[in-house]
Amino acid sequence: MPRSLLAITDVDRAEVARLLRVANRFREVMARDIKKVPTLRGRTIVNLFFEASTRTATSFELAGKRLSADVISIKGKGSSLEKGESLKDTVLTLASYAPDVLVIRHQSAGACALAGRYTDAAVINAGDGKHAHPTQALLDLYTVEREVGPIDGLHVAFVGDIAHSRVARSGIAGFRMMGAKVSVVGPPTLLPRHAEESLGVDVSTDIADIADADVVYVLRMQLERMGPGRLVPSLREYAATYGVSHARLRPGQRVMHAGPINRGVEIADDLADDPGTLIVPQAANGMIVRMAVLYDLIAAPEGASEQRSALGDAVAV
Amino acid sequence: MSATVLVDGDQLRRTVARIAHEIVERHADPAAIALVGIHTRGVPLANRLAELIKSFAGAAPALGTLDIALYRDDLGSRPASPIVHDTRLEFSITERAVILVDDVLYTGRTIRAALDALLDYGRPPLVQLAVLVDRGHRELPIRPDYVGRNFPTDTRERIAVRLTQIDGVDEIVRHTDEEVR
Amino acid sequence: MTVTLAQRGGDSASLVIRGARVLDPVAGIDETRDLVVRDGVIGGDPTGLPEVAGSERVVVPGFVDPHVHLRTPGREDMEDIATGSAAGAAGGFVTILAMPNTSPPVDNAGILASLLDAAREEARIRVGFYAAITAGQRGQELTEQVELAETGAAGFSDDGVPVANAEVMRRAMQYQGITGLPLVLHEEDPDLSGSGVMHEGAVATRVGLAGIPGVSESIAVARDAALAEYERARIHICHVSARETVEEIRRAKTRGVAITAEVTPHHLLLTDEAVVGLDPSRHKMNPPLREQADRQALVEALVDGTLDCIATDHAPHAGHEKDAPFEEAPFGVTGLETAFAACYTHLVRPGHLDLEMLVRRLGADPARTLGLPEPSLCDGATADLAVVDLGARQVVGDAGFQSKSTNSAFLGDALYGVVELTIAGGQIAWRR
Numbered sequence: 022m023p024r025s026l027l028a029i030t031d032v033d034r035a036e037v038a039r040l041l042r043v044a045n046r047f048r049e050v051m052a053r054d055i056k057k058v059p060t061l062r063g064r065t066i067v068n069l070f071f072e073a074s075t076r077t078a079t080s081f082e083l084a085g086k087r088l089s090a091d092v093i094s095i096k097g098k099g100s101s102l103e104k105g106e107s108l109k110d111t112v113l114t115l116a117s118y119a120p121d122v123l124v125i126r127h128q129s130a131g132a133c134a135l136a137g138r139y140t141d142a143a144v145i146n147a148g149d150g151k152h153a154h155p156t157q158a159l160l161d162l163y164t165v166e167r168e169v170g171p172i173d174g175l176h177v178a179f180v181g182d183i184a185h186s187r188v189a190r191s192g193i194a195g196f197r198m199m200g201a202k203v204s205v206v207g208p209p210t211l212l213p214r215h216a217e218e219s220l221g222v223d224v225s226t227d228i229a230d231i232a233d234a235d236v237v238y239v240l241r242m243q244l245e246r247m248g249p250g251r252l253v254p255s256l257r258e259y260a261a262t263y264g265v266s267h268a269r270l271r272p273g274q275r276v277m278h279a280g281p282i283n284r285g286v287e288i289a290d291d292l293a294d295d296p297g298t299l300i301v302p303q304a305a306n307g308m309i310v311r312m313a314v315l316y317d318l319i320a321a322p323e324g325a326s327e328q329r330s331a332l333g334d335a336v337a338v
Numbered sequence: 339m340s341a342t343v344l345v346d347g348d349q350l351r352r353t354v355a356r357i358a359h360e361i362v363e364r365h366a367d368p369a370a371i372a373l374v375g376i377h378t379r380g381v382p383l384a385n386r387l388a389e390l391i392k393s394f395a396g397a398a399p400a401l402g403t404l405d406i407a408l409y410r411d412d413l414g415s416r417p418a419s420p421i422v423h424d425t426r427l428e429f430s431i432t433e434r435a436v437i438l439v440d441d442v443l444y445t446g447r448t449i450r451a452a453l454d455a456l457l458d459y460g461r462p463p464l465v466q467l468a469v470l471v472d473r474g475h476r477e478l479p480i481r482p483d484y485v486g487r488n489f490p491t492d493t494r495e496r497i498a499v500r501l502t503q504i505d506g507v508d509e510i511v512r513h514t515d516e517e518v519r
Numbered sequence: 520m521t522v523t524l525a526q527r528g529g530d531s532a533s534l535v536i537r538g539a540r541v542l543d544p545v546a547g548i549d550e551t552r553d554l555v556v557r558d559g560v561i562g563g564d565p566t567g568l569p570e571v572a573g574s575e576r577v578v579v580p581g582f583v584d585p586h587v588h589l590r591t592p593g594r595e596d597m598e599d600i601a602t603g604s605a606a607g608a609a610g611g612f613v614t615i616l617a618m619p620n621t622s623p624p625v626d627n628a629g630i631l632a633s634l635l636d637a638a639r640e641e642a643r644i645r646v647g648f649y650a651a652i653t654a655g656q657r658g659q660e661l662t663e664q665v666e667l668a669e670t671g672a673a674g675f676s677d678d679g680v681p682v683a684n685a686e687v688m689r690r691a692m693q694y695q696g697i698t699g700l701p702l703v704l705h706e707e708d709p710d711l712s713g714s715g716v717m718h719e720g721a722v723a724t725r726v727g728l729a730g731i732p733g734v735s736e737s738i739a740v741a742r743d744a745a746l747a748e749y750e751r752a753r754i755h756i757c758h759v760s761a762r763e764t765v766e767e768i769r770r771a772k773t774r775g776v777a778i779t780a781e782v783t784p785h786h787l788l789l790t791d792e793a794v795v796g797l798d799p800s801r802h803k804m805n806p807p808l809r810e811q812a813d814r815q816a817l818v819e820a821l822v823d824g825t826l827d828c829i830a831t832d833h834a835p836h837a838g839h840e841k842d843a844p845f846e847e848a849p850f851g852v853t854g855l856e857t858a859f860a861a862c863y864t865h866l867v868r869p870g871h872l873d874l875e876m877l878v879r880r881l882g883a884d885p886a887r888t889l890g891l892p893e894p895s896l897c898d899g900a901t902a903d904l905a906v907v908d909l910g911a912r913q914v915v916g917d918a919g920f921q922s923k924s925t926n927s928a929f930l931g932d933a934l935y936g937v938v939e940l941t942i943a944g945g946q947i948a949w950r951r
Binding site for chain 1: 405407408409410413422423424425454455458459460
């Protein structure tokens with residue numbers, strides 16, 4: 022089996038640290054006039070986006086191109102995906118082109134695991150259902166380490182729709198792996214049951230509890246995931262009760278958001294534009310972190326032993 | 339495995355000094371050149387050469403480091419993914435003669451990758467190559483401009499350059515082992 | 520009105536099983552001896568009969584499964600009466616009852632009659648058919664209960680979907696006064712289950728899948744137990760999965776409600792931890808695999824009789840439909856061919872259940888619960904039996920399946936207890 026990245030838990034702490042260092046190297050490359058290296062010349066990367074995505078799709082595409090790989094990007098609309106072709110058949114068709122990496126975004130959890138059963142390519146999960154979004158977690162870790170400092174010992178509070186967020190699920194696991202204390206804050210209807218024991222976080226329904234956090238990670242209210250008025254009485258009340266604004270922050274707290282932002286809902290308009298937040302660096306770091314992941318998956322071959330420290334022995338399940 | 343010390347500390351330091359002299363002979367103004375060390379041992383070697391040049395000629399050349407991991411042609415066929423280092427070129431290479439510095443010249447593939455990497459940063463008027471050891475077995479048409487020592491070798495042998503900055507000792511050792519390479 | 524069980528015609532079995540452990544817990548038989556089957560009936564003169572080696576084997580009354588899906592009519596690509604009954608025979612079953620959630624559903628006498636006719640041509644073992652409680656299983660108006668009962672329905676069930684409307688359920692219970700047939704209930708609150716695809720618990724939170732809480736099941740059971748008590752009706756609860764449900768049933772039984780219940784091997788043996796592999800073919804079913812505490816409660820309830828019997832909820836699915844992301848794949852796993860071996864390996868061998876009780880919970884108990892003929896090894900009884908090699912071990916799937924589908928929760932597991940011979944309704948139905 023090739024090594025794949027299906028969840029942030031596929032890699033361990035040392036491997037994450039290594040990936041973040043590799044990402045730094047690509048930051049330097051991006052500062053040059055020639056923002057391209059020949060590293061993956063002749064390699065093929067297929068981006069398969071069944072679900073709408075702007076930043077993840079573009080950053081993966083550009084990441085592949087900056088590494089000189091041949092990149093094919095297929096989006097749900099206008100492709101055979103739209104004609105009801107099954108995921109399995111799509112993957113089998115693409116596998117015949119012998120890609121080195123398959124990047125998959127899908128609306129259902131487990132889609133990447135399924136795809137991995139039908140291709141020899143490494144599979145990168147670019148977000149599957151509410152399950153996982155490991156490259157988002159990596160870029161968040163990179164951003165915090167670079168902009169705030171060592172993650173070990175930091176306190177990160179995730180605010181909002183924890184239950185429906187793959188960003189939260191992967192982020193929580195990632196920050197905890199790197200030694201941060203993690204808490205979640207939100208209305209009871211958006212907090213998953215058993216969060217303490219299964220996610221290892223402190224749980225609160227009081228927005229005032231973000232006061233202790235060094236980093237406040239604001240989650241998007243995923244309006245498309247809920248029927249109107251089902252999980253919160255109203256967006257207005259939600260914004261008033263859990264919306265993050267300057268008034269709810271103390272100096273020195275850094276704010277993150279994976280985007281896209283609902284201004285005036287989970288985050289105040291002026292806070293979203295505050296250059297002191299990490300929102301812009303997060304977006305900027307997506308590509309270099311994804312370059313590091315692509316590089317690492319292809320650079321270390323299959324079948325080698327513990328020597329290949331890159332992404333560990335993560336294997337599609 | 340057998341190990342033979344080919345060059346001891348004193349000999350190594352003299353060899354480096356000779357290379358520094360040769361560079362000064364061919365470049366009247368050290369301030370107009372840049373020494374770029376190739377990771378890993380090319381980096382301390384370039385540092386040493388720069389210090390020596392400064393002491394001989396009174397002016398220091400610019401210093402940089404170059405990582406070639408992203409330019410290798412053997413990606414995916416090595417047991418471990420190459421360690422990625424920093425590349426630091428904090429000067430414009432389009433205005434300087436660049437001297438690439440590495441410890442051992444062997445197949446030439448590292449230098450090929452280094453040239454590709456370097457040229458992505460600009461177009462230097464001149465590129466030269468300085469190596470401490472040339473052990474032969476070139477696979478590409480690459481020739482050094484400054485050579486410390488020539489050691490004809492067997493492909494089963496390994497030439498290890500050790501430098502105090504990294505290894506705590508200055509010496510050049512030949513390892514012979516069926517297992518190696 | 521009587522339930523019709525259909526089986527294809529064929530030669531009556533005549534043979535003698537030499538030196539087997541003959542075990543019929545209901546009849547109080549447990550001895551090593553020869554067992555004679557002559558002209559499809561147990562007992563008689565062994566002279567001249569072909570012999571079957573019985574040493575190291577146990578002969579038990581055949582198993583009865585009150586809950587299978589034969590996918591006929593409509594999805595014969597997944598299963599049909601011939602293959603489904605063959606799968607049952609291979610698992611030691613002699614009688615199975617098929618659910619009506621077919622396409623179209625069995626909601627009128629015409630379809631039911633045609634299924635019974637087909638079973639008389641194709642079924643290797645006795646097959647009965649439930650009819651839907653409501654037309655189209657839409658939960659609105661009752662099917663023609665009397666006519667369906669007269670045609671031979673085994674009972675009424677909307678399995679696959681709950682009867683959400685309590686008043687409709689109440690009317691079905693009232694009609695039971697005429698038909699006398701069991702109401703076999705898939706219990707679930709559709710709003711609480713929502714878009715859930717697995718048990719709502721710590722594992723669901725970890726993997727980010729929408730959960731189905733245990734109370735979704737127990738709340739529906741509580742409602743129907745209260746209705747059954749009020750209407751003096753008899754109800755049978757399908758595939759109990761949650762510890763809360765066990766408690767509801769226990770309370771209802773204590774106060775005298777005519778309520779019975781079944782549990783599947785997969786709910787008795789597996790938990791939601793298995794779902795982390797995200798393999799819907801093995802681990803996606805409704806009700807879902809629940810937590811260890813639920814599993815333990817189910818085993819205890821099976822032992823103490825709160826749960827009356829084991830049913831497989833054999834639910835074949837086409838490979839290409841199961842070969843989808845977990846959330847998109849259909850619910851259900853097969854079970855007929857592995858029920859005994861899985862329970863024997865994981866419940867009897869470790870000592871959680873004795874063999875006698877397993878044999879009862881798979882045979883006499885479901886038969887009595889659903890008003891079907893009880894298989895027996897007494898002389899003069901129709902031969903309905905299975906010969907099992909308890910020491911033999913088989914990897915599930917290695918020898919293929921009799922079922923058309925392969926979506927077994929136990930695929931790849933090495934299980935003890937290989938069924939070597941099944942005689943159903945006096946006919947040899949399976950011989951390994």
